[in-house]
Amino acid sequence: MRKLTYFIATSVDGFIGAPDGDGDFFYTHLDAEFIEFLTTEYADTVARLGRDHLGIADAPLSRFDTVLMGRATYDIGFKQGDTNPYGHLRQYVVSRSLTAAPDPQVELISGDVVARVRELKAEDGLDIWLCGGADLAGQLIDEIDEFIVKTYPFFLGTGMPMSRAGFGLRTLELTGAKTFGGGQTVTSYAVKR
Incomplete structure (x- = not known):
């Protein structure tokens, strides 16, 4: 069974964006070592424009073949004219307000997102990347296998939290930790069921 992985950028105090959801400030703090790590270990999560810029447009998929995002997360690129931000992956946008996909390579999920994620997890393939945001992570908290x-x-x-799941003790197991000279850390956790 495929895993649903919440791969997310956050501040030290757990915010994934400003109160309005803007997270562009994360891109102001990238050093060469951290970029090298991301493009080597997590190239699948780099958006199409970034893949082109970094020279990894043709990098083979290694970890994820599917991305799942909420409408607000999708809107970040959409507002800049990018209707197909992760064309190298199967793209799903969860939205109750969109009635038609803005791009033929984007599939909408407007109904039971938990049921659809369970279907996706049962398929063959690489893992599923939960890209964001806080509301969607809250809805899918019991389906997330890895952070x-x-x-x-x-x-x-203050700002947009990592999740709006509500209070609950959810035990995680640390599976990896890496620090970088620019002050960033990447920690991996498996959900203990």
Whole structure:
């Protein structure tokens, strides 16, 4: 069975974006060592424009073949004219308001997202990347199998949280940790069921 992995960037205090959801500030704090790690270990998660810019457009899929995102996450690229941000992956956008997919390579999920994710997990293939955001992570909290958290050396004080799942003790097992000279850390956790 495929895993659903929440691979996300966050501040030290657990925010994935400003109160309005903007997370562009994460891109201001990338050093060569961290970029090398991301493009080597997690190239699947680099958007099409970034893949072109970094010279990894043709990198084979290694970890994920499917990306799942909420409407607000999708809108970040859409508002800049990019209707197909992860064309190298199967793309799913969860939305109750969109009635038609803005791009033929994007599939909408407007109904029971948990049931659809369970169907996707039962398929053959590489793992599924939960790209964001907080509401979708909250809806899927019991379906997430792994968390990979890129923590940046920022303290924001307020903003969009990693999840709106509500309080609950969910036990995780640390499976990896790596630190970088620019102050970033990447920690991996498996969900203990």
